[in-house]
Amino acid sequence: MTRPAPLQTARVAWRHSLRFRLALVYTLVALALISVIGLGVMSLLLRQMDKQFQARLDERADTLAEAFVERGQGLGKSPGGTGIYTMILDEDGQVLAATPSLRQYEKAPFPFAGQNEVPLNGSPARTTTRKLKDFGTLWVALPEDALVDARQSATRALLLALLVTPALMLIVGWWVGRRALADLGEAADLADRIDPTRSVATLPLPAREDEVHRLLAALNRLLVRIEAVQAREKQLLGQIVHELGAPLTVLKASLARASERTADPEVVRAALVADELTFTTQDLMQLARGQLEMKVAWHFIPARTLRGRLDRLVPGITFTGDWGGMLLCDPDRLTQALRNLLANARRAAGPGGTVTLNLAETADHVTFTVRDSGPGLPPELGERIFEPFISGSGSSGLGLSVARQIAGIHGGTLTGGNAPEGGAQFILTLPGVALGDEEDESLETADSAS
Structure with missing residues (x-):
């Protein structure tokens, strides 16, 4: 069977197309799933990264405190490595000593009391403290640049997925739906060309026994039943008209002779009614036979x-x-x-x-x-x-x-x-x-x- 012309297939507007609605539904479902799963995964990942960052900060603080108390190492030579900020506070909250990048706070009141996150040198840093026995308190800060970059990268990746994936899903869903429903579209075009006055034709079935195959098979069985019912109706109608034809012919002839013998208006009216019934039976017979048999x-x-x-x-x-x-x-x-x-x-x-x-x-x-x-x-x-x-x-x-x-x-x-x-x-x-x-x-x- 030849494929229908593009103009025939395009008569269904895209907003009324079944394949577009299916693609749109799958796209919205995919968008919801990606949003929920992506937010869950990103939250879990960022939580793990935050825990790792906090563990690293605590490890650095413990190491520095141990090195300072037990081995007496100075602040500038602590085993904590570079990229970490430390200060020593006395019991009154005065800064006794600080790393070179924080020397401006020495011999002054501690400016970050009660703060877990502080800005240092233009970058956010997370802080913690450790007691140094009789020496006072060790304050340690670790920059969060890597953690902030990871958060931003994860957020950008999730937003990109939320933008790109639905568009791709809509295009792919439209294409897949067009391929999957092609047999249904061809059957609809063929059904539009069926002439009900002729023998009812059946619709071609696709090779795949899927839902479309079941639908078209059910339609074919329905068409066969409709044709059988139409045949029985025409046969019954023809029999009724045949049974009415002979009495009406006799009645019409009798009334015609009676109207010739008398001028009774009731007889004339009855003759006209007989003519009306005669033509009605002719119309019924014509309907039973169909146009092709005329x-x-x-x-x-x-x-x-x-x-x-x-x-x-x-x-x-x-x-x-x-x-x-x-x-x-x-x-x-x-x-x-x-x-x-x-x-x-x-x-x-x-x-x-x-x-x-x-x-x-x-x-x-x-x-x-x-x-x-x-x-x-x-x-x-x-x-x-x-x-x-x-x-x-x-x-x-x-x-x-x-x-x-x-x-x-x-x-x-x-x-x-x-x-x-x-x-x-x-x-x-x-x-x-x-x-x-x-x-x-x-x-x-x-x-x-x-």
Whole structure:
């Protein structure tokens, strides 16, 4: 099966796309997981680094205190190494001695009392103290430059992951979703092309037996059941119409003879009702058979003949236009289509309303225009007015559907709407006929075959 055109696939907006929603959900989930896990890992890492830094500071302080007390080493020569600050305080809080970089605090009150972190030489430093027996107190400070750099690096890495990972997840998720749902998109395009008036086609199944495979298989089983139900409905409808046809034919003939013998208005009305039921059964039969089974018998007839038949079937119609020409059509089918339009118009206009049928002919088209003085078509129906069993005038809802089918098999069209001056308006257009030698010969062949 060929892949659908890009324009067909692009008809689904990205914000309504299933693969976009899936990619977005996975992206948000990934963002939440990365945030929680990243913050947890970073907090654990920084806590461990802080513990290691504190352990290093305590170790340096213990080593310095031990070296000063037991071995009597001076502050400037302590085994603590470089990059560490120390001061000796007496019992009164005076600085007795300090490392060279802190000599400005010697012989002065201790400035960092009670502070665990202090700024030294433009850098933060963490402090601790140790008792030196009778000598006083040892104050030790260790710069936190490495710890601060580690915190900043971890924070930058986490922010970068929170920015880059969702974007990558969205792109990858969109691509993976497009590949995974490609079979579903192709099935949707094929389903759009299924003609319900024909035999219902099944959708192709993907090779992978995943959720998409299960969905399409379920849809195929549903389509098979729908086709079986439609076949049973058409069969039942055909049987009902067949059972009604014979009694209605007898009833129509009896009422016609009775109306000829008497002028009783009730008999005339009953004859019109019998005509109405006869045409309704024809519409039902047409619905049961379907459009493809509708046969056309072409004849070349005077327009006045068609007008006379319509005048008898739907009394009270005003005919306008030029009815002096000839028409190439199936007289029975065209009469059925126009009769359906006129009957709906008469029903909508009411007893005191007007119904007009205008005929206009050009070299290319023959146009029948039906107008009524009724309230017009409900705007919410739109094109649904031509669907079976959809009615805006209280009828069975079959007439307009059958009339459009008849127009279609004649190579014409049927449109409906509201006239500018009010009321409903239906326009049935058939192709015009330019007669010549070849056309005359083909018409004679069609008439002889019929």
